[in-house]
Amino acid sequence: xxxxxxxTLKKDVLDPQGKVVANSLNTLGFETVQDVRQGKYIEVTIDxxxxxxxxxxxxxMCEKLLANLVIEDYSVEIE
Amino acid sequence: MxxxxxxxxxxxxxxxxxxxxxxxxxxxxxxxxxxxxxLSNSDLIIVPGGFSYGxxxxxxAIASTSPIINEVVKKANEGVPVIGICNGFxxxxxxxxxxxxxxxxxxxxxxxxxxxxxxxxxxxIFTKKTNIAKMPIAHNEGNYFASDETLKKxxxxxxxxxxxxxxxxxxxxxxxxxxxLENIAGILNDRKNVLGLMPHPERAAExxxxxxxxxxxxxxILS
Numbered sequence: 001x002x003x004x005x006x007x008t009l010k011k012d013v014l015d016p017q018g019k020v021v022a023n024s025l026n027t028l029g030f031e032t033v034q035d036v037r038q039g040k041y042i043e044v045t046i047d048x049x050x051x052x053x054x055x056x057x058x059x060x061m062c063e064k065l066l067a068n069l070v071i072e073d074y075s076v077e078i079e
Numbered sequence: 080m081x082x083x084x085x086x087x088x089x090x091x092x093x094x095x096x097x098x099x100x101x102x103x104x105x106x107x108x109x110x111x112x113x114x115x116x117x118l119s120n121s122d123l124i125i126v127p128g129g130f131s132y133g134x135x136x137x138x139x140a141i142a143s144t145s146p147i148i149n150e151v152v153k154k155a156n157e158g159v160p161v162i163g164i165c166n167g168f169x170x171x172x173x174x175x176x177x178x179x180x181x182x183x184x185x186x187x188x189x190x191x192x193x194x195x196x197x198x199x200x201x202x203x204i205f206t207k208k209t210n211i212a213k214m215p216i217a218h219n220e221g222n223y224f225a226s227d228e229t230l231k232k233x234x235x236x237x238x239x240x241x242x243x244x245x246x247x248x249x250x251x252x253x254x255x256x257x258x259x260l261e262n263i264a265g266i267l268n269d270r271k272n273v274l275g276l277m278p279h280p281e282r283a284a285e286x287x288x289x290x291x292x293x294x295x296x297x298x299x300i301l302s
Binding site for chain 1: 136137140144173179180182183184185186187224225226229258
């Protein structure tokens with residue numbers, strides 16, 4: 001099965017890249033853009049039958065390696 | 080002094096730090112490839128700077144899963160002094176030996192220049208011989224971040240090793256190169272035997288390099 005993982009900076013962590021992108025969008029005329037937050041998207045193909053077990057393992061992967069929980073939040077979606 | 084320098088794919092300050100330690104201590108450090116699993120008889124462990132694993136995923140994240148890291152953590156917990164410099168600091172953060180996170184510089188630029196730092200903690204084995212020191216930084220992700228709760232803990236527990244300052248030793252926003260919280264350039268663990276710092280003392284440890292301030296950190300450990 002295919003897991004889609006989104007990793008985003010926590011709300012209280014400054015995202016300087018996002019701010020620069022937001023400024024550029026404003027410059028391009030998209031004046032209604034108020035904020036941009038940049039993150040990561042990771043696809044993991046995993047050989048599991050049971051969705052619950054897969055989800056449990058994917059959460060562990062995020063906690064152990066894929067995300068840094070000091071600064072990032074993650075969400076896992078399984079197709 | 081039996082010191083060990085851990086070498087990862089992409090480390091590039093391993094030899095510099097080995098030369099600095101040899102010159103200051105008189106004994107040659109042993110280079111330890113990251114796939115090794117033993118660090119027996121170590122008096123000092125150095126996790127050097129560089130770009131381990133090309134900074135994939137997050138700086139230091141992949142290196143923190145290397146086989147040798149279990150041993151580094153074990154030795155650190157036994158009280159062996161461990162220093163992580165630049166990427167080594169990022170790796171120690173990823174192993175959770177040190178608190179907080181190192182995020183992208185607030186300028187979004189890689190910064191390579193000399194800075195001044197001052198020791199905030201005056202008693203640890205790493206900081207007792209240093210005061211205001213000049214040494215270079217060279218990083219893209221050196222912006223120290225921690226939650227309010229963690230920051231309170233490390234400040235209250237005297238775990239801030241170094242802060243960025245100006246030549247006079249004043250900690251100002253102008254002397255903060257990367258946006259680090261409270262100008263933090265280096266921190267210690269709870270037990271004060273693990274140090275992580277972004278500046279490179281090994282690049283300022285002999286007069287031929289233009290500055291010798293970095294050697295005070297190594298001398299401090301060896302004294």
